[in-house]
Amino acid sequence: MTATLIWILVVLVAIGLYLSWTAGRLDRLHARIDAARAALDAQLLRRASVAQELATSGVLDPAASIVLYEAAHAARQAEEEQREVAESELSQALRAVFADPQQVDGLREAPGGEEAAHELTEAVRRVPMARRFHNDAVGAARRLREHRKVRWFRLAGHAPFPPAFEMDDEPPAALVDRAA
Numbered sequence: 001m002t003a004t005l006i007w008i009l010v011v012l013v014a015i016g017l018y019l020s021w022t023a024g025r026l027d028r029l030h031a032r033i034d035a036a037r038a039a040l041d042a043q044l045l046r047r048a049s050v051a052q053e054l055a056t057s058g059v060l061d062p063a064a065s066i067v068l069y070e071a072a073h074a075a076r077q078a079e080e081e082q083r084e085v086a087e088s089e090l091s092q093a094l095r096a097v098f099a100d101p102q103q104v105d106g107l108r109e110a111p112g113g114e115e116a117a118h119e120l121t122e123a124v125r126r127v128p129m130a131r132r133f134h135n136d137a138v139g140a141a142r143r144l145r146e147h148r149k150v151r152w153f154r155l156a157g158h159a160p161f162p163p164a165f166e167m168d169d170e171p172p173a174a175l176v177d178r179a180a
Helices: 002-056 062-077 080-097 101-109 113-145 148-152 173-179
Strands: none
Touching: 002 062, 002 080, 002 113, 002 148, 062 080, 080 113, 101 113, 101 173, 113 148, 113 173
């Protein structure tokens, strides 16, 4: 009788330790999502700021400047619910403005243009990476949260289900190709 109680107690302690470890893992995944989201927000803000700065610099033609400025401004001012759409529109505006390799060459030849082109190139290259890191963390947390043990024992607590950040983040080919 005593041996049976000891084995039951050992099994219960092992299950408790496993559930505690799983809850800790889920908590670490949520912290990783928060850090990845902060990095993504920083890269999106950097890209919008560089685009806005470039649009107001006078280096681009007036039509391109207006398109780029409005898209960058909308991306910076977007509410959270509209952020993905606004960032996608900025990506589309960047591709439209820099679709022509001559526009990129003209930018690079202008005073301070080489530095501006380099800064914009780095900004548009980092956004897809930051978005991928964020979405990978979200996917890992979602997969763990879908397990029965997490749902049955409510190991996620009251944390909201993490959303992925879906946007068009393809960089302008002419700008990226020239930098390579």
